[in-house]
Amino acid sequence: MPQLISRKQALDEISKQAGAGTCLVCGLVKNEQVRLLCQSAEVSVILSGYPRFWGQVMICLNRHAERYSEITESEWQEISRLSLQYMSRRSAAHSRCCKPVRTCM
Numbered sequence: 001m002p003q004l005i006s007r008k009q010a011l012d013e014i015s016k017q018a019g020a021g022t023c024l025v026c027g028l029v030k031n032e033q034v035r036l037l038c039q040s041a042e043v044s045v046i047l048s049g050y051p052r053f054w055g056q057v058m059i060c061l062n063r064h065a066e067r068y069s070e071i072t073e074s075e076w077q078e079i080s081r082l083s084l085q086y087m088s089r090r091s092a093a094h095s096r097c098c099k100p101v102r103t104c105m
């Protein structure tokens with residue numbers, strides 16, 4: 001049975017791991033080597049340590065950014081490429097493991 005914790009508890013734990021004054025996302029990219037699924041020059045794919053659903057991944061820039069307008073075209077393309085890759089894998093794994101029943105209209 002999974003342990004349920006509040007969002008605040010999860011954020012407090014992530015903040016503690018990141019270190020005082022460090023951006024939470026930059027802290028994850030720097031510290032989550034165990035859950036790191038893939039890392040390109042610009043983007044990291046990390047399996048969430050505090051998932052809202054099993055298999056939740058986070059796709060993060062390797063550098064600090066606070067606004068979408070700060071993300072370069074190259075970074076957007078890499079985010080898109082890795083999002084599609086990992087969503088496809090998760091979808092395939094879900095179908096294999098859970099054999100979901102499809103409904104019709």
Ligand SMILES: [Zn+2]
Pocket residue numbers: 023024025026027063064065
């Ligand atoms: Zn950051």
